Amino acid sequence: MDSQTKIEIRDLNVFAGKTQILRNINIDIPKNKITVILGPSGCGKTTLLKCLNRLTDLYPELKVSGQIMIDGSNILVAKEDIYKLRQQMGLLSQRPYPLPMTIYNNIAYALKLRGIKNRRETHKLVMHYLQQANLWEEIRTRLREPASRLSIGQQQRLCLARGLAVNPEIILADEPTSALDPISSQFIEETFLKLKNDYTIVLVTHVLRQAKRIADNVVFMYLGDVIEQGSVEEVFGNPKMEKTKLYLGGTFN
Amino acid sequence: MTRGQKIEEKVFKSLMIFATYFILAILAIIIYSIFEKGIKSVSWEMLTQIPKGGYYYGKGGGILNAILGSLALATGASVLAFVIGLPVALYLNVFLIRHKKVIDVIRFLLDLVWGIPSIVYGAFGFSLMIFFGLQTSLLAGILTVTLFILPIMIRSMDEILRTVPVGLQEAAYSLGSNKSEIAFKIFTRQSFSGIITAVLLSFGRGIGDAAAVLFTAGYTDHLPNGLLEPVATLPLSIFFQLSSPVPEVQNRAYASALVLTLIILIVSLFSRGLGKRYHKTKINF
Amino acid sequence: MYLLNRKQRHAVNYTWMIISLLLVAFLPFLLFLGLYIKSVLLLDDYSLVDLIFSRTWKPSSGQFGFYPFIVGSVWVTLVAMLITAPVCLLTAIYVTQYTRKYFLRIMHPAIDILAGIPSVVYGLWGILVIVPFISQYLGPWMGVKTMGYSILAASFVLSIMIIPFVLNILIEIFRSIPMELKEAALSLGATQWQTIKHVLIKKALPGIIAAFGFGLARAFGETMAVLMVVGNVVRLPKSVFDPGYTLPALIANNYGEMMSIPKYDSALMFAALLLLAVSLFFNLVMHFFIVRYNKF
Numbered sequence: 104m105d106s107q108t109k110i111e112i113r114d115l116n117v118f119a120g121k122t123q124i125l126r127n128i129n130i131d132i133p134k135n136k137i138t139v140i141l142g143p144s145g146c147g148k149t150t151l152l153k154c155l156n157r158l159t160d161l162y163p164e165l166k167v168s169g170q171i172m173i174d175g176s177n178i179l180v181a182k183e184d185i186y187k188l189r190q191q192m193g194l195l196s197q198r199p200y201p202l203p204m205t206i207y208n209n210i211a212y213a214l215k216l217r218g219i220k221n222r223r224e225t226h227k228l229v230m231h232y233l234q235q236a237n238l239w240e241e242i243r244t245r246l247r248e249p250a251s252r253l254s255i256g257q258q259q260r261l262c263l264a265r266g267l268a269v270n271p272e273i274i275l276a277d278e279p280t281s282a283l284d285p286i287s288s289q290f291i292e293e294t295f296l297k298l299k300n301d302y303t304i305v306l307v308t309h310v311l312r313q314a315k316r317i318a319d320n321v322v323f324m325y326l327g328d329v330i331e332q333g334s335v336e337e338v339f340g341n342p343k344m345e346k347t348k349l350y351l352g353g354t355f356n
Numbered sequence: 357m358t359r360g361q362k363i364e365e366k367v368f369k370s371l372m373i374f375a376t377y378f379i380l381a382i383l384a385i386i387i388y389s390i391f392e393k394g395i396k397s398v399s400w401e402m403l404t405q406i407p408k409g410g411y412y413y414g415k416g417g418g419i420l421n422a423i424l425g426s427l428a429l430a431t432g433a434s435v436l437a438f439v440i441g442l443p444v445a446l447y448l449n450v451f452l453i454r455h456k457k458v459i460d461v462i463r464f465l466l467d468l469v470w471g472i473p474s475i476v477y478g479a480f481g482f483s484l485m486i487f488f489g490l491q492t493s494l495l496a497g498i499l500t501v502t503l504f505i506l507p508i509m510i511r512s513m514d515e516i517l518r519t520v521p522v523g524l525q526e527a528a529y530s531l532g533s534n535k536s537e538i539a540f541k542i543f544t545r546q547s548f549s550g551i552i553t554a555v556l557l558s559f560g561r562g563i564g565d566a567a568a569v570l571f572t573a574g575y576t577d578h579l580p581n582g583l584l585e586p587v588a589t590l591p592l593s594i595f596f597q598l599s600s601p602v603p604e605v606q607n608r609a610y611a612s613a614l615v616l617t618l619i620i621l622i623v624s625l626f627s628r629g630l631g632k633r634y635h636k637t638k639i640n641f
Numbered sequence: 642m643y644l645l646n647r648k649q650r651h652a653v654n655y656t657w658m659i660i661s662l663l664l665v666a667f668l669p670f671l672l673f674l675g676l677y678i679k680s681v682l683l684l685d686d687y688s689l690v691d692l693i694f695s696r697t698w699k700p701s702s703g704q705f706g707f708y709p710f711i712v713g714s715v716w717v718t719l720v721a722m723l724i725t726a727p728v729c730l731l732t733a734i735y736v737t738q739y740t741r742k743y744f745l746r747i748m749h750p751a752i753d754i755l756a757g758i759p760s761v762v763y764g765l766w767g768i769l770v771i772v773p774f775i776s777q778y779l780g781p782w783m784g785v786k787t788m789g790y791s792i793l794a795a796s797f798v799l800s801i802m803i804i805p806f807v808l809n810i811l812i813e814i815f816r817s818i819p820m821e822l823k824e825a826a827l828s829l830g831a832t833q834w835q836t837i838k839h840v841l842i843k844k845a846l847p848g849i850i851a852a853f854g855f856g857l858a859r860a861f862g863e864t865m866a867v868l869m870v871v872g873n874v875v876r877l878p879k880s881v882f883d884p885g886y887t888l889p890a891l892i893a894n895n896y897g898e899m900m901s902i903p904k905y906d907s908a909l910m911f912a913a914l915l916l917l918a919v920s921l922f923f924n925l926v927m928h929f930f931i932v933r934y935n936k937f
Contacts, residue, residue, distance in 0.1 A: 158824050163741050186830045194828035200821045203844040212839065213829045262825070269829050365834035372735035375728045376748075379808070382801055383751050386758065386766050393769060443658040444665050451658070462666060464928060469668050471855065471924040472917060473862020475889045479913035480672050482896070483679045506665060534647070536654035564759030567864035567889065571896050591761040595865065598765060610769075613762045624757045628750065 109134040109273065109303040110155070115169035117150055117159070124150050126327045128169070132320070137295060137304045139314040139335075142324035143350070148307040151324075152275050155305065156192045157185055173273075190217060193266025193302075195276040199258035201250035202265075206242060209250050209261055213268035228268065236264035237294050256287025263294065274298065276306045280313065292317055311351065315339060323347050387617075394614025397607040403615070407577045412597070414604040419612050422593035425580050426616075429494060429573060429589060430563035433501035434555055437509045437562075440502070442551070445513035446539040449520065463514070470507040475567040477504040482571035495583040497573030504568045505558040512557055516550030517543055549630045556627035560620050566591035590616045672917060680911035683904055692911065698875045705908045707915070709875050713792070713885035717867060718860045720796035720881055725803050725860075726853050733811035734837060745812075756805035764869030767798040772870055780882060787882040790872035796881065798866050807856040814848035815841065851930040858923035862916050864889035888912050 110132040117125040125147045132138045140148050150159070157178065159165045170177045178188055202209050210229040219225055229246075233239040238260040242253070250261060259279060266274060276295075280288035295304055295317055308314055314321060314335070321338040323331045323346075331338055331347045342348045401418050408417035452459050481500030490496050520543055528542045544551065566589070574586025575596070590612060597609035645653065683692070687705065695706030736748050776789030818841055826836040842849070872884020873894060892909050899906040 153824075156828055158827060161820070161824065161827070186832060189828050190830035192828065194825065196821050196825065198821065200819065200825040202822070202826060202840050216830045216835070265825075265829065275828075361832060361834070365832060368731075368834060369735075369739065372731040372739065375731035376735050378728060379732055379755070379804060380751055383755055385770065386763075386801075387754075389766055389769050390762060440661045440664060443654070443661045447658040447662055462662070465666055465669060467928070468921060468924050469665075469672075471858050472669070472672065472920050473859075473864065473889060475862060475864040475892050476672065476676070476913050476917045476920070479892060479910055480675050483675050483910060487675075503668065506668070510665065534651055536651045536658075537647075539658075540654060560757055564757070564761075566759070566761050567893055570893055591759055591865065594761045594765060595869070598768070598869070609765065613765050616759060617762055620757050620759065621754065624753055628753070 107134045108132065109173065110305075111170075111172040112151075113170040113172070115151075115154060115167070115171065117147070117154065117168075118166040119162075119164050124165075124327055125154075128329055130322055130329060130332060132303065132305060134303050135299055135301070136319035137299050137306060137317050138320040138322065139318035140305065140307045140322045140324060141311070141314050141350075142309065144309055145326075146324045147327045148309075148324055149277050152277050152305065152307055154179075155273075155275055156189045156194060157183075158194075160185070186216075190269040191271050192273040192275050193263070193269060193271040195259070195263055195266055195274065195279040197278045198282045199255060199262045201253070201258050201261055204250060205247050206250045206253065206261060207246040209265050210268050213265050217269050232264040232268045233261075235267055235294070235298070236260045237290050238264060254287075256283050256290070259283055259287065260290060260294070263291065267298075271302065273303045273305065276304065278308050278310075279306070280308075280310075288313075323350065325350070390610070390614055390617055393607070393610035395611075397611035398614060399611075402608065402611060406579060411577070412600050412602075412605055414602045419588075419590070419593050419608070419615070421577055421579055422588040422590045422612065423615065425494075425573075425576075425587040426563050426590040426619075428580050429497050429501060429569065429587060430559050432494070432498035433505060433562045434509075434559045436498060436502040437506045437558055438555055441506055441509040441513060441554075442544070444510050445517055446543055448514055449517040450525075450535055450539040450543060463511070466507045466511050466514075470511060473567070474504050474565050475570075477501075478568040478571045481568065485572060491584070492572060492574030492586045493584045494573065494580055494587040497569045497587060497589070498583075500568050500572045501562045501565065504565065505562045508561055509554055509558040512554035513547075513551055516547045516554065519550075520546050553627040553630050556623050556630070560623045560627075563623075564591065564616065564620055566595060590619075669921065673914070673921075676910050676914040676917060680907050680914050682907040683911050686904070693915075696877070700902045700905045700908060703904065705904070705911075707888070707912065709877055710886050710888045710891050710912070711915075712877055713871070714861055714887040714889075716792050716878055716881070716885060717795045717799060717871065717887055718857060720792060721799040721803065721860050722853065722857055724797065724800035725807055725856055728800075729804055729807045729811055729852075729856075730849065733808060733815050734841075737812060737815040738833070738837060738841070748812075752805045752808055755801070756809075760802070760863065760865040761869075763798050763802050764866035767794055767866060767870040771797050775882070783882075785880070785882045788872065788884065790870055790884050791882050792871065792878050792885045793881040795867045795871035795885070795887070798870055799860050799863055802863060802866060803856045803860050806859055807852050810852040810855065811845075811849065814845050814852065818844055847930045851927040854923055854927035854930065858920050858927070861919055861923070862889055864893050868893055888916055892916075 108131045112128050112130040115125055115128040116123065128151065140151065142148055153159050154167055154171060159167050167179060169179065171179050173191070202212060204212060207229055210232055211225050214225050214228055219228065230239060233242070238257060241257060250258065253261060280291050283291070292313065295306070298304065318335045321332065321335050322329060323338060325346055331342060331344045338347065339351065342351060401416065403418060403423070404420055405418035406421045408415055411417040448459055448462060477500055481496060481503070485496045524542060524546060525538060528538045533542070569589050570592065573589055575588050575592055576586045577588070580587040594609050594612045594616065597605050597612060600606060683705065692705060692707050693711065694708050696708045697704045697706045698709060736745055771794045772789035775791060775794050776787055780787040822840060822844065823836055826840040831839070867887050868890035871887060871890060873886050873890055874884040875886050878885040892912050895909060899909050
């Protein structure tokens with residue numbers, strides 16, 4: 104691998120009661136690249152993402168074992184400062200969930216959690232992150248409105264800005280465009296391409312074309328197993344595994 | 357996380373645990389004190405006899421009049437409320453299914469009526485009684501309690517009928533059933549145990565309430581023997597026995613309270629059991 | 642086999658449904674009308690303001706001042722809510738956010754039982770436990786001389802009675818908040834308590850207010866339990882240790898003699914009308930909150 108590895112996942116197993124959701128997952132996620140986790144729905148992609156920022160802690164029925172190394176330290180160890188850890192990553196979920204506050208405060212709240220209390224700095228940064236998420240021009244006059252009044256596409260970009268506001272190194276995105284119209288999806292994709300210079304992006308999707316458009320690296324998962332992983336050229340151009348070929352051929356999805 | 361935040365979370369979490377166990381503890385204390393006081397005075401005689409002369413001064417007898425009276429009254433009211441309530445609940449879920457606005461208005465009215473205190477129903481029942489020239493009687497009591505439990509009955513049935521899958525309804529239409537057949541055959545069968553649960557719930561409400569029957573059912577030391585005769589009820593019998601200065605009679609009030617609580621607990625246990633079964637046999641589409 | 646053919650049966654069923662529906666739909670108006678007609682006699686002779694704000698209650702000399710009863714009801718209800726509101730909110734948050742699912746399976750039957758216990762039994766428990774506790778321990782400890790039969794006793798019993806009602810609504814509200822909203826806040830690095838404080842409670846606020854409002858309306862009309870422990874003294878209470886009198890208790894206590902004094906029955910029906918108006922008003926307002934909550 105030519106670039107530095109940001110996240111190393113080793114022998115990750117996740118059980119929900121007796122059913123195994125993830126089986127012996129080993130993935131390397133390179134720094135400042137877009138890694139797409141691809142696969143049909145229900146194959147454990149979302150669970151994998153939730154392991155990365157330990158949202159799995161919320162579900163007591165999930166048992167997680169193995170190692171996830173970020174910059175060389177295992178984040179699955181219980182004593183890891185989970186709040187710091189989560190601030191290393193911005194999360195973008197399937198549907199936008201703006202916090203029940205104004206547009207401005209959605210960003211400002213993230214800043215506050217990061218420890219920024221100075222009003223002027225907050226102001227500057229809110230603007231900065233809204234610009235980064237391609238939203239500023241549209242809503243600059245509406246900052247004091249409740250975030251729930253924005254359109255779904257705008258809400259999703261607001262959530263992206265909010266995710267960036269914790270100053271993360273990694274962006275986790277769980278099918279971020281699945282609820283959006285094509286224009287908003289395109290906005291998000293373009294933003295990702297811009298952001299990958301500064302961030303490591305992990306994107307979960309089941310849309311093949313989206314993966315082709317923006318991925319550097321592809322991980323193909325099926326029913327809790329990693330079937331194949333590698334650069335986008337390798338996986339799409341010359342798939343080695345039968346299941347990958349079938350999936351890319353559109354036989355099942 | 358700073359120290360202050362940690363302390364704040366700790367404090368609130370302790371408060372939460374305290375509040376939760378406070379509720380459970382209060383429940384335990386209530387059940388315990390009713391049992392502890394009541395069990396001493398419960399006797400076979402008490403359950404099977406009507407009050408004898410001087411009962412309220414400590415002489416012999418029992419509260420059979422009140423037990424049977426309450427059962428008759430609550431049963432009558434539940435049956436009547438069922439006869440009026442089921443068609444309304446069915447109408448909402450079969451006939452009005454396309455008129456979301458109308459359903460919302462009716463549900464809202466029902467919720468409003470549900471919130472009205474039972475003493476208001478009692479007063480209203482009383483003014484109706486005067487209007488129709490009725491005496492305090494089992495019938496007047498049944499009518500009043502019916503009005504009082506009607507919204508409870510309809511809303512609980514409504515909540516259950518709402519869960520009947522659209523697919524089932526469509527399947528029935530495609531077989532050529534008309535709307536009232538779908539309502540009374542398909543919906544009632546699919547939600548049978550849920551409907552029974554709603555009836556039991558209303559029965560429990562009806563049998564426990566005193567304020568609605570205070571004006572309308574009257575009170576008597578005899579067994580109920582006709583719709584137009586006054587009838588004794590358990591809540592009122594508890595109330596009257598408790599107001600007696602004689603300790604022995606007060607003890608009987610505790611025992612009567614135990615009997616009433618047990619009846620209600622048994623009814624609610626039944627309806628919980630049915631509710632569970634209902635969930636198991638529900639068809640999923 | 643059937644008495645009627647299919648079409649006729651449909652007609653019968655349909656008519657039956659419509660009649661029942663009309664009865665139910667008009668019930669609130671019927672109640673209002675029925676009570677209003679009965680209280681007209683009183684309203685003809687006295688102005689509404691006089692009735693509500695006059696302090697003298699002497700039915701035998703034609704003086705009907707409802708003020709002491711209204712004040713008593715308000716006191717009892719508000720103090721009860723002061724206990725119920727925090728207890729229910731804390732418990733609802735605890736059982737939905739901090740405990741595993743099986744805990745709710747213990748809580749639900751407990752709540753059901755509390756909801757099922759009849760009013761008279763609550764009153765009896767109040768006499769057995771709460772009244773002596775106040776007169777023998779709490780009163781002396783606070784340096785107050787009290788019979789025990791008091792606003793406080795009524796409030797406490799009442800607060801327990803409405804706990805299941807309020808708690809059920811609150812639990813439903815907290816459970817209806819999507820998991821993803823919680824995840825969104827946590828992924829920003831918020832602690833669980835910060836998430837609850839800044840996000841969940843804010844999201845649920847209209848619903849929480851509505852739950853408290855419904856509880857308040859319910860508490861205001863509660864009769865038997867309050868009547869048994871509140872003391873039933875027509876006087877403006879000066880502290881929670883004083884006895885008082887409430888509107889529902891007024892109706893329930895005097896139904897026996899209401900036909901013997903002129904306009905007495907009319908006065909009691911007016912009290913019922915007041916209760917009805919308060920109940921409808923609160924439920925209407927809270928309905929508005931719930932509607933707003935759903936739109937959030």
